[in-house]
């Protein structure tokens with residue numbers, strides 16, 4: 001971490017810009033014996049795309065769940081679009097949305113029925129037109145009237161993305177948005193997310209194990225390890241700090257406890 005990063009991580013929520021989309025302040029989550037999230041603080045600017053990286057069990061999903069207001073923090077604070085979570089979630093849930101390939105939609109309902117239910121939950125106006133637009137944008141027309149349980153993994157991922165965009169969210173939280181997609185479809189989904197961000201000045205926070213995806217999409221990367229923030233900067237600055245050409249190599253350095261280029265020389 002640079003001195004600037006350290007200074008910024010010491011700032012309290014009150015010091016940070018009120019226009020931030022997400023503000024996380026000394027957030028902790030304990031599950032019985034496990035400290036899943038260990039006192040993390042960060043602030044995410046509106047209109048940015050931030051990647052949340054880290055190995056299995058680093059605390060990414062728990063962090064996203066607390067930002068959503070789905071998991072109660074043990075201590076610390078979360079504000080989303082200026083509202084305290086989970087206390088003021090009713091004021092903000094309609095302006096955000098979430099996608100994870102690990103959360104299935106009802107299997108027996110068709111894609112159209114599922115999107116209709118979620119659209120009604122979000123009180124989407126002109127829902128039929130919105131579903132038609134998403135079906136066109138995300139290439140769902142071929143299986144719009146097929147049961148969700150009869151879709152391939154890649155088709156389900158595209159439907160999950162349509163569900164996440166149904167209310168035109170200002171804030172989109174994505175857990176592995178291109179899991180199970182072939183490289184061509186994954187690339188196409190990334191282009192769609194970039195275009196959506198630009199068109200709506202939306203804020204996107206995504207957890208990913210795909211380093212090329214993060215390099216391509218993200219303005220900023222937060223690397224977590226054992227519930228803590230190991231690094232937080234632009235992809236270029238992080239790669240320069242670790243003296244690495246790719247985020248994949250940085251990820252391996254962090255996972256294997258090699259904190260910088262000097263340490264790497266010793267390991268060799």
Ligand SMILES: Nc1ncnc2c1ncn2[C@@H]1O[C@H](COP(=O)(O)OP(=O)(O)OP(=O)(O)O)[C@@H](O)[C@H]1O
Pocket residue numbers: 031034035036054055056057058059060061062063
């Ligand atoms: N509901 C739970 N009950 C108990 N422990 C949990 C629960 N959810 C997560 N944990 C633990 O908290 C830690 C962080 O898990 P989390 O799912 O947030 O990590 P992650 O970074 O998203 O990992 P992955 O990349 O594997 O999805 C892990 O040690 C995990 O076992």
